[in-house]
Amino acid sequence: MAxxxxxxxxxxxxxxxxxxxxxxxxxxxxxKQCIFCQxxxxxxxxxxxxxxxxxxxxxxxxxxxPGHILLLTKExxxxxxxxxxxxxxxxxxxxxxxxxxxxxSIDAQGTNIIVANGIAAGQRAQHFMVHVIPRKEKDxxxxxxxxxxxxxxxxxxVGNRIIAALGGSVEKEEKPPVPMAQFLQPKIVPETRKQDRxxxxxxxxxxxxSITTPDNKGNDSKKDSPKPKSGIDLDDIAKLLGAK
Amino acid sequence: xxxxxxxxxxxxCGIIAGRIPSKKVYEDDLVMAVLDVNGSNPGHxxxxxxxxYPIIEQVPDPEIGKLFQVSNKISTAxxxSLGAQGTNIFVANGIxxxxxxAHFTINVIPRKENDxxxxQWQPKxxxxxxxxxxxxxxxxxxxxIGNFExxxxxxxxAASKPVEISGExxxxxxxxxxxxx
Numbered sequence: 212m213a214x215x216x217x218x219x220x221x222x223x224x225x226x227x228x229x230x231x232x233x234x235x236x237x238x239x240x241x242x243k244q245c246i247f248c249q250x251x252x253x254x255x256x257x258x259x260x261x262x263x264x265x266x267x268x269x270x271x272x273x274x275x276x277p278g279h280i281l282l283l284t285k286e287x288x289x290x291x292x293x294x295x296x297x298x299x300x301x302x303x304x305x306x307x308x309x310x311x312x313x314x315x316s317i318d319a320q321g322t323n324i325i326v327a328n329g330i331a332a333g334q335r336a337q338h339f340m341v342h343v344i345p346r347k348e349k350d351x352x353x354x355x356x357x358x359x360x361x362x363x364x365x366x367x368x369v370g371n372r373i374i375a376a377l378g379g380s381v382e383k384e385e386k387p388p389v390p391m392a393q394f395l396q397p398k399i400v401p402e403t404r405k406q407d408r409x410x411x412x413x414x415x416x417x418x419x420x421s422i423t424t425p426d427n428k429g430n431d432s433k434k435d436s437p438k439p440k441s442g443i444d445l446d447d448i449a450k451l452l453g454a455k
Numbered sequence: 456x457x458x459x460x461x462x463x464x465x466x467x468c469g470i471i472a473g474r475i476p477s478k479k480v481y482e483d484d485l486v487m488a489v490l491d492v493n494g495s496n497p498g499h500x501x502x503x504x505x506x507x508y509p510i511i512e513q514v515p516d517p518e519i520g521k522l523f524q525v526s527n528k529i530s531t532a533x534x535x536s537l538g539a540q541g542t543n544i545f546v547a548n549g550i551x552x553x554x555x556x557a558h559f560t561i562n563v564i565p566r567k568e569n570d571x572x573x574x575q576w577q578p579k580x581x582x583x584x585x586x587x588x589x590x591x592x593x594x595x596x597x598x599x600i601g602n603f604e605x606x607x608x609x610x611x612x613a614a615s616k617p618v619e620i621s622g623e624x625x626x627x628x629x630x631x632x633x634x635x636x
Contacts, residue, residue: 258586258590260590275577277589280593291542300520300523307511307516312599316596320550321548321552321554322549323546323552323553325544327541328530329566330540331540346548346549346551356495356545356564356572356574359493369497372537373536376532377480377528379481
């Protein structure tokens, strides 16, 4: 899909505008900019195939295959790490069911479930979504996942860094890492999470902030530059949808 | 018929049982995650149910929830520890979708720009009529979706018990599974 370019002046004006916003305003701004929030609220038409109180499934207007579904959270989250565990579980239980319906109703021979977090991963819209894609043999969809072999030393160091970031222990390498089941305990109650959502600046997760609130990272121009671009992506989709 | 705890000859079951060496990054009673040493990028992880389920449809809902929660935590850990610019969560169900091992697996893949991975597609042009037909078919079948709560409660009482698959389901899936190695 072609990405329309903004002039440097427009980008600068947008950045200034975003910087001057309070967290609440920013959240509102993001929601207003978000084409998918408008689909959810019914302002923009889409072909819904499933809906409940937490999620909505619509047909992708640029599908990889007929029946390609976008499963969206009704709440606006930019990336997956922002989702509370219970909501995340629900999303993927529905994704599993949607995969199931594809096998049974549109003769899919398989399915792919894909999430893209971040522009480098192929994320185009700032609204968390799961792609559920019906697959058939020779359907022309070619996902490329190359194999790169790792040195044993790299395996250890990369693995240990992930374990450490998960909060585990890596003291003895010959011993399997300590289970990190504690992070699955429901210590974060949904209520607290809701507060975090309203006040993104107080959210403890820096990674979330780096993507959702550009104003926090104003000093990092390298990271900032793709954001206005992704905002335009949304407009682009809005135009396509609005054209109907 | 009950779902198998473990299947002989399954590579993933071998990894889970420790017969095949791996670099574990996470383990609990139902889920294990290991580093893929031939991954698409350094840090590519597999998240797998310990019980042997060939495809996603067989994995009970509570385990689905947990598997993706773990995948999400690993995704976050990859962001934090490996300086990834993004992550993909990728699942392939069935051979046409690219599934190579008959044990349900979630791929968590760290991403950087120009890393040689391609999960994009060339959009297919469908007529309004084709879109509506697909919509109706999926909508009709999706009426049965829901009621996940009940399974959650059962899970709390007997999370580790083997999960029953009804005769009809089994028949449906066995057709699918014969296709897998």
